[in-house]
Amino acid sequence: MNILETPSDRLxxxxxxxxxxxxHLTTDEIAERIRITDGGSPAQGARMVARAWTDPDYKALMLRDGTMAAEAMAIPMRGLPPLGVLEDTEAVHNLVVCTLCSCYPRAVLGYPPFWFKSAAYRARAVRDPRGLLGEWGTVLxxxxxxxxxxxTADYRWMVLPRRPAGTEGWSAEQLAAIVREGDMIGVTIPTAG
Amino acid sequence: MMLAPGTRVRVKLDWPELRGPCHIRTPHYVRGEEGTIERHLGDFPNPEDLAFARPAPIRALYHVRFAPKPFWPEGAAPDELVVEIFEHWLEAA
Amino acid sequence: MKDELPRAMHDMGGVSKFMCDPVDTEPHALNDFDKEVDAIRQLLGMKKLMSVDEMRRAIEAIPEEQYLRMSYYQKWMRSITDNMLSKGIFTEAELREALASQDGAKL
Structure with missing residues (x-):
């Protein structure tokens, strides 16, 4: 048998x-790396979105240089791929996919979700995206x-969704609480809840 | 030479996959298709060499915009499709 | 049309055979195996023992029927092992010995 076909837990x-x-590495290093990686979550990206909704200068920075905007929120980006931010407007809705593998803005959203890595998502996003959005009940x-x-290559992309109606006067913390993982990939749209 | 935003380009219709082991970041569905340079994203070592631990020349990476409706016959495609493509995959349209 | 192009199996954009597949939008928590494989991949990258593109290349080399059956992190584990062997970080004999010692420990 090809040794690579050994059950993966044994490998x-x-x-x-x-x-x-x-x-080359120690079990302590592995544990430390797991702890750091577990710290990444959609809450990081949500803080960026909420600040962009309330601070025009920050929004301009975020659209110009997502990496700097993440660092400005104390999100570690050193050694990671550059982050690009795609702005939704009344005219345009953005949807992110990686058809070749599963490139995902992990620094600001955490581990990629199961659906993002699936063959169905990767295939349908570029060919039938409105049908795909229907899986989440999202209608544009x-x-x-x-x-x-x-x-497909060296950048990682997140979406800056539109601020929902009914959130006038909300604090950045209140706004961050309504921004979900899928809103920052484009499969869902935030609402005032 | 840097390609300016708005430049019309064609993605090379090439299939390194047929020539042997390779690692390609240009999706099959844009090969041979025409698009428009949206912007230069930066310069990065060529992943086609990095994948084999070979010395990797630095290549310009572009966001290229396509109008993909004709790519697939049934017409449910997105209005715009934007893909990261390295300079060595692009030719004048 | 596009389906007749000589694409590689991981190059999935717009591929007809997946177009009618539903998307499982439910959250799936990572297990301990997944997290450890993810962490080892990161460490190997940081230590310049394996680049992201080397890792992807070896995933893309998995035969298609296995690729479509394996979990995400099972593919990563196989690619890491493949790369460590091909880059001479350890030999196949050493790997066989380490696997055999697991069997010994379980007897």
């Missing part, structure tokens, strides 16, 4: 022990252009 145990025995206003961004 993990063996590879971990070999890498440790050869001094008539006349709004749908722009799909296939994240």
């Amino acid at each position: 993990l145990e063996a590879v971990r022990s070999l890498l440790a025995a050869k001094g 206003p008539v006349g709004q252009k749908l722009r799909v961004v296939d994240s």
